[in-house]
Amino acid sequence: MSRKQKLVVLTGAGVSAESGLDTFRDSGGLWGKYDPQVVASIDGWHRNKRLMIDFYNDLRVGLKDKKPNKAHLLIAQLEEKYNVTVITQNVDNLHERAGSTRIIHLHGELTKVRPEVGEYDRTFSEKEVIDIGYGTIDLGDLAPNGSQLRPHIVWFGESVPQIERAIEEVEQADIMLIVGTSLQVYPAAGLYRYADPHIPIYIIDPKDVAICDGRINHIKAVASEGMETFIREIEKN
Numbered sequence: 492m493s494r495k496q497k498l499v500v501l502t503g504a505g506v507s508a509e510s511g512l513d514t515f516r517d518s519g520g521l522w523g524k525y526d527p528q529v530v531a532s533i534d535g536w537h538r539n540k541r542l543m544i545d546f547y548n549d550l551r552v553g554l555k556d557k558k559p560n561k562a563h564l565l566i567a568q569l570e571e572k573y574n575v576t577v578i579t580q581n582v583d584n585l586h587e588r589a590g591s592t593r594i595i596h597l598h599g600e601l602t603k604v605r606p607e608v609g610e611y612d613r614t615f616s617e618k619e620v621i622d623i624g625y626g627t628i629d630l631g632d633l634a635p636n637g638s639q640l641r642p643h644i645v646w647f648g649e650s651v652p653q654i655e656r657a658i659e660e661v662e663q664a665d666i667m668l669i670v671g672t673s674l675q676v677y678p679a680a681g682l683y684r685y686a687d688p689h690i691p692i693y694i695i696d697p698k699d700v701a702i703c704d705g706r707i708n709h710i711k712a713v714a715s716e717g718m719e720t721f722i723r724e725i726e727k728n
């Protein structure tokens with residue numbers, strides 16, 4: 492039996508838009524309503540922990556009623572024919588709920604928390620991460636090591652611990668697909684540059700894309716329609 496081709500899918504907020512989750516930088520997006528320096532930076536955390544805890548509690552509770560959309564489901568179904576790794580910037584769990592089995596969360600996960608001061612002081616080890624589902628945390632809730640619990644989210648001003656794993660995946664890809672990201676936030680935005688120069692790269696986004704690279708095939712559509720087009724395209728080859 493021939494080996495399955497390796498498909499690496501990088502997703503952003505746009506893949507979850509049809510599930511009713513706000514993107515960040517579109518009009519009406521989250522960063523139009525909230526200042527990311529206040530609700531999504533490590534400095535913001537040190538200035539006002541209660542505000543940040545409440546902000547992520549609300550997002551976490553709201554996630555419970557959202558459902559994966561057709562794009563998440565089609566990405567999961569691609570595992571039947573391809574060796575798929577999803578690298579997502581999203582902190583929702585819609586790829587998991589759609590059935591994808593190999594997922595790297597670059598920016599953390601909403602349903603998880605961890606100690607503010609982890610085993611390695613300024614950072615944490617994976618075994619300190621606690622799954623709280625759609626529950627909430629409060630100021631004063633402590634991790635087993637006695638430190639305040641915080642959302643398991645990568646904030647501005649923090650490192651991205653999963654980036655090395657993500658780079659290794661992209662380096663080995665036979666096909667790369669990018670869905671619903673403005674490619675404004677690094678290091679995620681630079682990941683495609685690690686792909687072998689001979690592989691095809693597809694981007695699904697209803698808007699014009701910020702990168703200009705001859706090998707990129709832009710499928711100008713929302714995620715669900717774009718996924719159908721993408722699947723037709725790769726099945727031709």
Ligand code: OAD
Nearest residue numbers: 503504505508514515516580598671672673674698713714
């Ligand atoms: P953005 O809000 O920056 O970009 C969303 C992209 O999705 C845009 O290019 C839209 O055109 C596109 N889009 C909108 N609706 C879509 C749809 N229905 N189908 C497909 N695409 C659609 O979100 P991200 O690029 O994901 O980080 O943002 C990256 C990071 O910035 C986030 O992970 C978050 C944020 O700050 C953290 O919070 C750490």
